[in-house]
Amino acid sequence: MSYADAILSATKIMLKKNKDVFVFGQGVDDPKGHYGTTLNLHKDFGNNRCFDTPICEESMTGVGIGAAIAGMSPILVHQRMDFLMLAMNQIVNMASKIHYISDGKLCVPLVIRACIGRSWGQGAQHSQSLLSVFAHIPGLKVIAPTTPYDVKGTLITAIEDKNPVIFIEHRMLYKNQGLVPEGYYKIEFGKSRILSKGSDITIVGMSFTVVDCINAKKLLLEKSLKAEVIDLLSIQPLDINKIVISVKKTKRLIIVENDWINCGISAEIISRLVEKYKIKFEVKRIGYLFTPCPTTAPLEKSFYPSPEKIATLSYEMITKKKNWTPKKIKTKEIEEFKGPF
Amino acid sequence: MSYADAILSATKIMLKKNKDVFVFGQGVDDPKGHYGTTLNLHKDFGNNRCFDTPICEESMTGVGIGAAIAGMSPILVHQRMDFLMLAMNQIVNMASKIHYISDGKLCVPLVIRACIGRSWGQGAQHSQSLLSVFAHIPGLKVIAPTTPYDVKGTLITAIEDKNPVIFIEHRMLYKNQGLVPEGYYKIEFGKSRILSKGSDITIVGMSFTVVDCINAKKLLLEKSLKAEVIDLLSIQPLDINKIVISVKKTKRLIIVENDWINCGISAEIISRLVEKYKIKFEVKRIGYLFTPCPTTAPLEKSFYPSPEKIATLSYEMITKKKNWTPKKIKTKEIEEFKGPF
Amino acid sequence: MTIKKFNYAKAYYLFKKIRSTEEKIIEIYESDVIKSPVHLSLGQESIAVGIALASNKKKDIVFSNYRSHAHFIAHGGDYKKMWAELFGKESGLSSGKAGSMHLGDLDINFIFTSAIVGSAISEAVGYALALKLKKLNSRVICYHGEGAMDQGTFWESLNFSALKKLPILFVCENNHLAIYSEQKKRMKTLNICKKVESFGVRSIKIEDNSTKNIFKYAHKALQGIGKNSQPVFLEINTYREVDHVGTNYDFELGYRKKDKQQLLKNLNELNYLKEKTKNFLQVEKKISKEISDALNYSYKSNFPKIKHIESNVTKE
């Protein structure tokens, strides 16, 4: 099952299971159904359970919050993470605080799905990630699944969670295939996933950069170096323990942020490691270049982390040598993508 | 001169110096003149140079950007930082990217003044700081001055800067007095300020927490411990060098974030220290509790960092003992404040 | 569909209770037991009273904003807990975490309010959507100032409520002021109802503060909303007596003149209701007692325990 189908599957299961669940957002009932993730839901479940909205992110988020307060479980879908900037007031000032302000009497079981764009000239305004901006705000949960299996399980958990969940998908993952159970299952928030075991270095990825990390791990095998790759998965709450255990073993850490680094989640991870745990370790961050994302292909390419960058840096950290250039690896998700969005 | 008067003074100087400067925002021309910082500017300079706006933060930010593109130097004033959440689209998607998208042909010399609220029951929606959210975005500058001297000099720099500057003031600082030259002077961005020299521990504050740090330093003197206190001042660009030099000396660091800690600027500082510099040091972060800000006084008080918390933690880090409770110190800014906003 | 009759005694009780509450707040504010900003409703009482009397306390849902004392009391929120909340006490509506700006009481479906101008309007609309999806025949009442209509979200929300035919009554309390900023400094056209109509929502303008009038229009509007599932918009002219925030008059600031007529009009309305209330003395006694009971309760209550600060950030 593909990542997109896994989202569709989770949504259908929950629409069936709970009559209070509904899906709304720009284009969710259109012929493309948000990359297939909401395809034909309006036909299967009716226009009350899946409907299009005007282009007004602030108020539609408010509508979702209001419906959630009233006991519904809305899923609000955004074509791009960037558009959430229009809804920050509702997310930061309202959704995240209502449970607290009411001292527990109200809650906001709202899922906000946001898709990170990338590649083939998305440009500065259709490519932002902004994970850590949401992680900064108490009262929100932030989830960024990478695999079809995880996206389905965490989406079901998100829908059943009683809090606002920022559910972060990645455009480049929608077509990826994986083993996904047909039925209902949940994946607990606050748990990362160890994708490969290794003792030379710990490489932490999140969202799409997990793909880069896995590819980097493969490159490193050429040099017989074994990387332990962790998919962060849950951005808030954060599963610091898995990283602690891994870094205690490897003594080396690279965090590949699917975002700009400054004040990012990788900084948070490093700080927690340093503040609390007396581990001696070496660490590097890789992330988006600290510029807006350029449109033209060659610049866009160098804007992003890559398996080669990760592998090279890993090699240098482990061996203290600079004498290796890994072979070029093809990131099929990126290279096969021919737009438009 | 008070902090508020220093802002007023900087603004007047710039209104005189440059006919393209204007001030706008809700209530800037009202009888209170945004805590005195814009008082009577509309009378002195006319309604075209200082004017009130409708309550629509998103579009007024856009208006500021548009005017800035056209060669003006607008200063947009917000009563609370929280209200900027309504303008995030303009700030993140537009202001920060226009220079880049146009490859340098356009620029956005817009100053966005935002006031952090605190104390006397401001509650969850009038007390946010969100410094690091802005620091996360390339293309923005973020400044948070603490002293009257700095607020004047950095505001003049901000107005003359050709980029969007998020200029962060703190409600509890407006009345504070300090020595401020009458005339025009600038303070360079990207420079922190060492407020007191010491060798036992480095304490970094920002915005209002600098006051706490200074008070903590005084408490520590009781135990003959000498803290080096740094006022971060420039959040983006960050002056990491001063901190490096200080921590190399003290080997101990406390960062007191005027904000929630998660993915904050303190995490960024720690990460830069760890990633690049081979210093052995111990570090702790103090900041807002990771909850929305409660209204009732006793909870509100424990929500914030305090001189006692900082001093106690410093003592423990330095001496490795837990046998000291510093005397209570009066933070006059907080205790004398009787609202309303 | 039953036609409610306007109940003068109830109206007097509520109007007087709101006014007395605000006066009591003014009286004790100096003593600093309410350590928090308050936005008083003095001058605007008739709106809350008229609307509340027209509404169905059991079923209707109320959204308001930081200026909500009048609404809260009129709609019958827990009075003692309200006071305790103002005092920041454990026994308050939100254990003191909320304060005056965020009152709420789910027993009367009074949703905890927001202090960000305009931000609860889309939520009110979302709640109305939920009512419709759940086929409940309740209605949402959404109070807001004319200042909130400066915000684009108002127009987005209005459009959506009309598009989806939602059961919601917008109540615009037009006091022509946003803090110290006059309506005409912020809006090119002052004919609010015309704008609202052009978005496809029926609108009614009520020029004065007759509680009965407001009741009548609201009653009819609410019945229509229930029957047709269509939003309705009421604009009600009103007058803010004191400062935007805090407990003082603000005339000496000079940005507006004291409008004696307006001040009188409101008192006249109160007196008119009083005259129509036979047992007004009993009513007044009842109010006095309620106030002193609530104050006692609040003074005696404890502050929340410090550790409570970390509870209810997220729901398990």
Place this chain on the structure above:
Amino acid sequence: MTIKKFNYAKAYYLFKKIRSTEEKIIEIYESDVIKSPVHLSLGQESIAVGIALASNKKKDIVFSNYRSHAHFIAHGGDYKKMWAELFGKESGLSSGKAGSMHLGDLDINFIFTSAIVGSAISEAVGYALALKLKKLNSRVICYHGEGAMDQGTFWESLNFSALKKLPILFVCENNHLAIYSEQKKRMKTLNICKKVESFGVRSIKIEDNSTKNIFKYAHKALQGIGKNSQPVFLEINTYREVDHVGTNYDFELGYRKKDKQQLLKNLNELNYLKEKTKNFLQVEKKISKEISDALNYSYKSNFPKIKHIESNVTKE
């Protein structure tokens, strides 16, 4: 104030050039030299042409959005650099950093566009404010789709432009679609002009795609704006021929039917302009040459150097 005459030859030249450009893009898109989304203007050409002919190229300021090829060409932006920008080349308008969604050319005061729906409208208003404050007698022309009017910022901006009497012409290209979402799925009331009028801005609806008509109304409106410093709003009915984004027809998606009449109408308009143009052959030749020159230029240009990625993030 001079009355401009409608120049058929110029109109034909621009219309044809826009159309040929889009057709050339369609032709070469498969080859993946333009590695980026494009939003074509096919079907909407007459608007850009009519407005551009009515405007003052030296003085007026143009704001548009991601669907800006037509506007850019009609207003006379650097044609070669536009193509090079689509190709992502160093010689492009923004050295390839911008691409199709963010075209801009300050030589004709064409402001680099935004791909966030509605987000440049307030900026256009801000620019108009600057013009007024600086006492320049230029005007801002702000193109936007009807979808942008779903956003609250449109109404906020409109109000502000009226409040401050700003020299701005809003041009709503109403193709009744936002991606695949029909206008009536998003707006309760379709009478856009009535809404705009209620906010205090004069509005004119143009029902068809007559370039000359659009020119005439725009010309008059722009003169009025200059004289009275008042915003004016034009709504122009139009038809999007191809998919929202990309280069294909989208009729097979099934969400809308092919409207042959509409397709024909636009071609008729082009033919009409052609008939009125004596030397149309020359015009066509000129266009062909411009296109091939621009393509040559773009193919030959280099990509920007990698290190250029870090330049112009902030201004020194």
